[in-house]
Amino acid sequence: MKVLYLGDVVGRPGRDIVIERLPEIRSRLALDFVVVNGENSAGGFGMTEKIAEEFFAAGIDCIVLGNHSFDQKEIMPVLERDGRILRPANYPKDTPGRGIGAFRTHRGKTILVVQLMGRLFMDPLDDPFALMEQQLAANPLGRKYDFILVDVHAEATSEKMAMGQFCDGRVSMVVGSHTHVPTADAQILPQGTAYQTDAGMCGDYNSVIGMDKEEPLRRFIRKIPAGRLTAASGPGTACGVYVETDDKTGLATYISPLRVGSRLAEIWPATE
Structure with missing residues (x-):
């Protein structure tokens, strides 16, 4: 299978470029x-139903969120009825929406998408490792699903890396989000799971992680x-991670960053 994960969309520049x-x-x-x-597509804070519809119309198959899942209150009933939009799975039990989605591609392949939120320097949610272990036991890669993608929405690179190693050989892809900076560690782990610590953002990189520079600078300088x-x-750049897998095992055979837009150097996966 050939799967693309696009990082956090920040505001209109991110939406437009995607x-x-x-x-x-x-x-x-x-x-x-x-x-x-x-999760940052509505002016940097949350997502609206209209934006979700625009993403789906453009060719997005699944939208994941994060710690800003509920910043736009109108999204709550949408999360309840639309299984293509996922918030972190380790939110409390009665939180609106779901964090795990099962999909079928146009070629009839099955894919499971799991979003987890980290706990280091973030809200103290349920244990993402225990939740992931339950999911892996119930959904073995290559048998029930052809591809399993795990999005780790976390602040700490160590926590993202730990989840990658924890899932190695049991999922197709572990990719980090939230910090809005594309990391240079795209790799296939020893047991066959594709991994990158952070996909980066889709937004204006002449900024402070997608936000207009003036207010963050004031806060850092004057407190x-x-x-x-x-x-x-400003003009947006889209950053993401592209993965190819073996159709028999569901494990990765290739991983590459993808970057398109005006500010960062473009990177296209080598698909030939």
């Missing part, structure tokens, strides 16, 4: 499935907030 370039990306890479993190954080408005 919606504009995704048809070309899907065609050029002959993608089976596309996942995007949409006094002077206004609201707002998404930067």
